Amino acid sequence: MTTNTVFRNRSVLIYGLSLALLMFLLKWLEWRFLVIDHATEIYAGCIAVLFTGLGIWLALKLARPKVQTVIVEREVIIRTDSFMLDEKQLEATGISKRELEVLQLMAEGLSNEQIAERIFVSVNTVKTHSSKLFGKLDVIRRTHAIDKARKLNLIP
Amino acid sequence: MTTNTVFRNRSVLIYGLSLALLMFLLKWLEWRFLVIDHATEIYAGCIAVLFTGLGIWLALKLARPKVQTVIVEREVIIRTDSFMLDEKQLEATGISKRELEVLQLMAEGLSNEQIAERIFVSVNTVKTHSSKLFGKLDVIRRTHAIDKARKLNLIP
DNA sequence: GCGGCACTCATACTTTAGGGTGATTTTGCA
């Protein structure tokens, strides 16, 4: 492509652009007059569009949601071995009422202090009870006492 | 009450009614001029109201109905006499295999040292496991952990 | 009435459990 061709093409381009601009201007003027002529209609149209939008927004915002209830089933495994205190074992081990009480609370995971609060005695008393309890169950740890007591049907 | 009085009263009534009518007429005229003066505003207002209504109608007619889902959990009780590990709970709590092992031995009443011997690790390791275990079960004592784990069907 | 037992409490001490931190190795999974 020679330089000459480029120049000729540029002229064509400029000419085309000018033409396009002119037509655009004319169209714009035409549109302007249209706007002036139909000002009221356009005004009304704008309001219509605006308030239609408002109405839609209002409806969506305020519409009461339809409530749909979904029931989800959740499995709960419950062991139903009914506990019954073994009185004979209680007698055999020689565990007293109070000691059994402490043992039950122990099995629920309470600390000595919490047990003391629960049965309205001092921590020292709880310690004495548990010590004697351990002796009677022949264990040296509360966890072991709990396990053994359960196997003897002294606690659930 | 005499007839005279009635007549006099009727005159008063007619006079009053005429006055009221006149005032009403005047008010109406006033309002008419107001309407004429503000014709455009009233026109716009009518359009606004109309299209707001249209918008609401459109929205209600075309919009996908808003559905609010309410999930109701229904417990399905599964009764079982024999122990069966609740895998879901295990997953939910995030307790690992080793931690569960430690938990089981704990429940048998073993001390940390005994557990360490049993599973061939150091006491420190057992402590680490139990600490993490307590965190996952949201407890701070082994007895409480045992009780909770039993209730969650993690141990027999 | 008195001994025995259950219950209560205290003090002093030892042991065990539990928390916190940090580090290394294994392992399962993408």
Add this chain to the structure above:
DNA sequence: TGCAAAATCACCCTAAAGTATGAGTGCCGC
């Protein structure tokens, strides 16, 4: 193959549990 989680271990410290001993009170049965 590389990363995250699990598993392993150590050290230090505090809190809780457990032991030992002694002592006071109230109840029951002989």
